[in-house]
Structures are given as structure tokens and as C-alpha cells.
Amino acid sequence: MNQKSIIDEVRAVMPVPTLLLLGRPLSEREARTVAERQAAKLLDLLNIGKPSVEIELLMELPQIEVDIVPGLPWSGRTIWEDGRWHVQINENDSLWRSRATLAHEFKHILDDPYREQLYPGWLRDGRGQPPALPERISEYFAGCVLVPRHWLRRAWEHGIRDSAKLATLFDVSQRMIEVRVQQTGLRGTEKPHGLIGYLRSGAQPAAA
Numbered sequence: 001m002n003q004k005s006i007i008d009e010v011r012a013v014m015p016v017p018t019l020l021l022l023g024r025p026l027s028e029r030e031a032r033t034v035a036e037r038q039a040a041k042l043l044d045l046l047n048i049g050k051p052s053v054e055i056e057l058l059m060e061l062p063q064i065e066v067d068i069v070p071g072l073p074w075s076g077r078t079i080w081e082d083g084r085w086h087v088q089i090n091e092n093d094s095l096w097r098s099r100a101t102l103a104h105e106f107k108h109i110l111d112d113p114y115r116e117q118l119y120p121g122w123l124r125d126g127r128g129q130p131p132a133l134p135e136r137i138s139e140y141f142a143g144c145v146l147v148p149r150h151w152l153r154r155a156w157e158h159g160i161r162d163s164a165k166l167a168t169l170f171d172v173s174q175r176m177i178e179v180r181v182q183q184t185g186l187r188g189t190e191k192p193h194g195l196i197g198y199l200r201s202g203a204q205p206a207a208a
Contacts, residue, residue: 006042006046006061007061007109009041009045010042010045010110011038011113013034014034014038014110014114016117025117025120028133031118031133032137035107035138035140035141035144036141036144038107038110038141039145039148040144040148042106042145043148050151051170052146052170052172053145053146053170055099055102055145056099056102059102062084063084063085064084064085064106064109066087066088066089066102067086067088067089068088068089068098069088069089069090069091070090070091070092071091071092072089072091074090075089075093075097075100076089076105077105078105087102087105089101094173096172096173097173099171099172100142100143100173100176101142103142103146104138104139104141104142106141106145107141108134108138111138119131122134140183143180143183146170146172146176147172149184152166152180152181153186155169156181156186163178166181
């Protein structure tokens with residue numbers, strides 16, 4: 001797969017013709033389903049078939065430049081500038097938070113061409129805070145990329161149920177593991193509409 005086409009291939013999972021036909025944005029449940037399918041497509045294109053996910057491969061895409069910035073008031077931010085996406089990641093965050101942030105910001109990049117259809121009212125002038133929904137969906141996408149549902153179920157079925165051991169296997173935080181265990185229904189009731197919360201509050205999405 002040509003690196004230049006990876007973003008377009010993953011974006012193609014978005015059912016844009018249906019969105020235009022229906023004349024409404026995706027529901028949150030629908031958006032989460034699309035995010036999970038996009039995550040699976042991304043892993044397939046990157047030829048990643050087992051944990052841990054080398055999410056850092058996104059930094060090799062020609063359209064993306066990642067900058068580690070000290071003292072950011074948020075975990076990540078993405079802007080379009082000079083013909084490419086500039087992803088800023090907080091230098092003070094942990095390794096695991098930074099990995100989640102990179103995946104989170106990539107979802108904002110994927111959604112950017114469809115912002116008006118997906119998140120009506122979200123202006124492109126850079127003013128104010130983004131709506132809560134794109135943040136929730138981007139966090140969900142990050143979880144689906146770094147801890148795919150079927151991989152987690154496979155590990156669970158093989159007896160790896162300790163959150164610390166699962167976090168080591170997937171190279172993520174224990175908090176992300178706990179959230180994904182809940183989302184996949186492996187323990188307790190899945191809560192598809194809850195705030196995920198394994199990124200710093202106030203993470204900033206693409207501003208282009």
C-alpha cells in the first residue's frame with residue numbers, strides 16, 4: 001500500500017453517500033461502529049496483526065508531521081499547515097498517553113473532510129472548544145486501534161485477565177485496558193455512550 005493512499009483508504013470507510021442521502025449526521029452508536037471499522041482497516045493497511053500496535057508508523061506517512069511540544073495544556077492538537085498535518089503531542093505525557101494521543105489525533109485527520117456532515121455547527125474558524133462528540137469518538141477510535149476488540153477477547157480467552165499484564169501486552173495504560181474490557185463486554189455491562197477519559201481533558205482536534 002502506497003503511504004500516500006493510507007489516509008484516503010481509511011477515510012473511504014466513512015459512508016459519505018449515505019450521510020448525504022439521509023441528510024443527518026451519524027448517531028453516536030453509528031459513529032462508533034464506523035470508528036471501529038476504520039481502526040481495523042488501518043491495522044490491515046499497516047500490516048499489523050498482533051499486539052502491540054506500532055502506532056508510531058503513522059509518523060512515517062508523508063502527510064503527517066509529529067512534534068513533541070513541552071507544556072501543552074492538552075494531550076494533543078492537530079492543524080493543517082504548509083500542505084501537511086502537524087500533530088502536536090504533549091512532551092510531559094507518559095509514553096502510553098502519547099501513543100493514545102497519536103491515534104486520537106489521527107481520527108480527527110480522518111474526519112476533517114466530513115466535519116460538516118458529522119458534527120454540524122463545528123466551525124472551522126478555530127474559535128471555542130470543539131463539541132464533546134468528536135472527542136469521544138476519537139478516543140474510542142484510539143482504543144479500537146491500540147486494543148482491538150478481537151485481540152483483547154483472544155487474550156482474555158487465553159487467561160490473560162489481569163489489567164497490568166494486558167497493559168503490558170498491548171503497550172497501553174491500565175486505564176485504557178479497563179475501558180476496553182468494559183466496552184467489549186468482557187466484564188460487566190458495556191457502556192457505549194460513556195466518556196472514555198484516558199486522554200487529558202481538553203485534547204484539541206484538527207483546526208483546519
